[in-house]
Amino acid sequence: MLGNSVPINILIAEDDPNDRLLTQEAMAESNTVAKLDFVADGHELLQFLHRQGTYATHAGAPLPGIILLDLNMPRMDGREALQRLKSDPVLRRIPVVIMTNSRDEDDISHTYQLGASSYVIKPRGFDDLVTLMEELCRYWFRVVELPPATHH
Numbered sequence: 001m002l003g004n005s006v007p008i009n010i011l012i013a014e015d016d017p018n019d020r021l022l023t024q025e026a027m028a029e030s031n032t033v034a035k036l037d038f039v040a041d042g043h044e045l046l047q048f049l050h051r052q053g054t055y056a057t058h059a060g061a062p063l064p065g066i067i068l069l070d071l072n073m074p075r076m077d078g079r080e081a082l083q084r085l086k087s088d089p090v091l092r093r094i095p096v097v098i099m100t101n102s103r104d105e106d107d108i109s110h111t112y113q114l115g116a117s118s119y120v121i122k123p124r125g126f127d128d129l130v131t132l133m134e135e136l137c138r139y140w141f142r143v144v145e146l147p148p149a150t151h152h
Helices: 017-029 042-050 053-058 078-086 105-114 126-143
Strands: 008-013 034-039 066-069 096-100 118-121
Touching: 008 017, 008 042, 017 034, 017 126, 034 042, 042 053, 042 078, 066 078, 066 126, 078 096, 078 105, 096 105, 105 118
Parallel strands: 008 034, 008 066, 066 096, 096 118
Antiparallel strands: none
């Protein structure tokens, strides 16, 4: 919990189990209390947000305050998932931070055109990942004002 005692809900779309584990450990190390949910691709991301399939049990739970989205994933990549998110009247209000290894200028331009809130390159070292998680949480949950949580 931060600042105004609102729980931080972060949804992370990442297909690499090692990156998921490192992100989880970095978040714990950053002393940020957050509820992290992980999905493995864009298809699961949309199922989670729409409370479909295995995520139907989440019905009525608040949507995440922010989504960390990898670009290169199987089934549905981050680009297509972002496009679908930003075309949905309920989901488009959720900030989406692209967190990827891609430094490709076309990826950067294209994802901003699709409505990404930020674009960050995954750090190489664990300490840098901890710092990134601290900075992301500080910015998105202490500095900016997010819309009230909605339920889906």
